[in-house]
Amino acid sequence: MREGKAPVVVTHVWYRVGAIDEESGQSGLAHMLEHMMFQGTATVPPGEFSRLIARNGGDDNASTSHDFTNYHINLGADRLDLAMGLEADRMRKLVLADEEFQSENLVVREERRSRVEAKPDARMLERYRAVAHGRHPYGRPVIGWMDDIERHSVAALEAFYRRHYAPNNAVLVVVGDLDLDGATALVEKHFGPLTSPGAIQRRAPPAADPITTPLHFQVSDPEAKLPFWQVGYRVPTLADAAAGEDPLVLDVLSSLLTGGLSSRLHKRLVVTDRLAVAVDADYAALARHDTLFGIAVTHAADVQPRRVERAVLEELDRLAREPVGERELQKVKNGLVAGAVFERDSVDSLAWTIGRAVTSGVPWRSVLVEYPARVRAVSAGDVQRVAAKYFQPKARVVGLLATADDQGTGAAAGGEAKP
Numbered sequence: 348m349r350e351g352k353a354p355v356v357v358t359h360v361w362y363r364v365g366a367i368d369e370e371s372g373q374s375g376l377a378h379m380l381e382h383m384m385f386q387g388t389a390t391v392p393p394g395e396f397s398r399l400i401a402r403n404g405g406d407d408n409a410s411t412s413h414d415f416t417n418y419h420i421n422l423g424a425d426r427l428d429l430a431m432g433l434e435a436d437r438m439r440k441l442v443l444a445d446e447e448f449q450s451e452n453l454v455v456r457e458e459r460r461s462r463v464e465a466k467p468d469a470r471m472l473e474r475y476r477a478v479a480h481g482r483h484p485y486g487r488p489v490i491g492w493m494d495d496i497e498r499h500s501v502a503a504l505e506a507f508y509r510r511h512y513a514p515n516n517a518v519l520v521v522v523g524d525l526d527l528d529g530a531t532a533l534v535e536k537h538f539g540p541l542t543s544p545g546a547i548q549r550r551a552p553p554a555a556d557p558i559t560t561p562l563h564f565q566v567s568d569p570e571a572k573l574p575f576w577q578v579g580y581r582v583p584t585l586a587d588a589a590a591g592e593d594p595l596v597l598d599v600l601s602s603l604l605t606g607g608l609s610s611r612l613h614k615r616l617v618v619t620d621r622l623a624v625a626v627d628a629d630y631a632a633l634a635r636h637d638t639l640f641g642i643a644v645t646h647a648a649d650v651q652p653r654r655v656e657r658a659v660l661e662e663l664d665r666l667a668r669e670p671v672g673e674r675e676l677q678k679v680k681n682g683l684v685a686g687a688v689f690e691r692d693s694v695d696s697l698a699w700t701i702g703r704a705v706t707s708g709v710p711w712r713s714v715l716v717e718y719p720a721r722v723r724a725v726s727a728g729d730v731q732r733v734a735a736k737y738f739q740p741k742a743r744v745v746g747l748l749a750t751a752d753d754q755g756t757g758a759a760a761g762g763e764a765k766p
Contacts, residue, residue, distance in 0.1 A: 356523030375491015
């Protein structure tokens with residue numbers, strides 16, 4: 348795709364493999380392999396990949412999720428040949444040496460300690476996802492459980508790499524100041540000779556158990572500075588054709604609730620009632636399977652968690668009972684459309700949107716091109732219907748991170764959650 352005003356190009360390689368594809372007892376393997384993809388091939392020594400990119404004025408990085416692993420390079424448009432050559436080389440010719448593996452495995456362990464185990468809210472959210480998703484692998488942390496990370500081996504990484512890293516399991520997205528014919532020739536030059544090991548065998552993940560009674564759990568942590576409360580509902584994504592436009596409506600609901608200073612939950616919890624210092628809704632419409640619509644609240648000091656829970660649930664119930672006003676709805680839709688349009692100014696955002704859609708099984712044009720019109724079509728009736736459909740009292744998961752002073756003052760009674 349030719350886009351942008353500067354003579355730059357971004358190259359994204361997306362592999363349709365993530366934490367969801369790991370076997371039991373191997374959590375974190377996809378993320379571990381992401382680290383190892385920078386540790387050398389037969390022709391590129393360990394660490395040289397990023398040094399080559401930097402010497403040519405660019406930058407590179409990678410990320411792993413439950414659904415995908417993404418590698419991206421930003422370079423001048425005249426360096427596209429270098430980017431494609433490096434990516435094609437490590438797609439099938441990675442060298443997994445034990446010395447580099449042992450070093451990177453220690454790095455990943457420390458990453459888990461610093462990002463999860465050292466943070467009370469991160470530890471609580473890890474348990475929350477495990478409870479909410481049940482048997483489904485979305486409940487496992489992408490970085491992996493520590494005991495699984497410690498058991499990783501070169502042999503397991505090699506098998507995972509050979510099974511999933513191949514042209515027939517990858518999506519190449521190139522956006523920027525490029526000539527289509529020239530870029531196509533470079534794709535043929537570098538990726539054309541690569542062979543695939545055969546059809547990718549995907550195991551269907553175990554279905555998440557239905558939530559038929561509200562699940563509540565509380566974690567009391569003396570290291571927590573303020574209470575942290577979370578509620579979530581299992582909802583569909585754009586990958587579910589049967590969901591229709593519900594994921595677009597859920598996008599609108601997310602913005603209605605926490606999208607800015609005038610959003611409903613910010614005004615109610617932070618401004619009016621002064622129950623919280625921060626509130627945020629989390630929903631990703633692009634995912635392979637049903638996900639969570641979550642609302643997280645960081646309490647203000649000396650506020651009982653029951654008051655926070657009551658206020659949030661009242662606002663969710665109001666959305667299901669009362670049609671949202673036309674002016675409020677239009678403002679939210681305008682913001683979502685503007686954000687989608689402004690993202691087109693970034694070649695990296697364009698590449699990200701395209702790759703994220705394709706790896707989720709969603710046509711990229713429906714997200715990149717059709718999204719504004721689809722959002723504009725959302726009505727007040729749609730918002731009310733979707734809120735009533737998914738924000739059901741019996742289908743929620745509530746978690747509370749309590750400080751030492753808040754023990755025993757947790758969420759309202761409900762089913763006991765067991766991850």
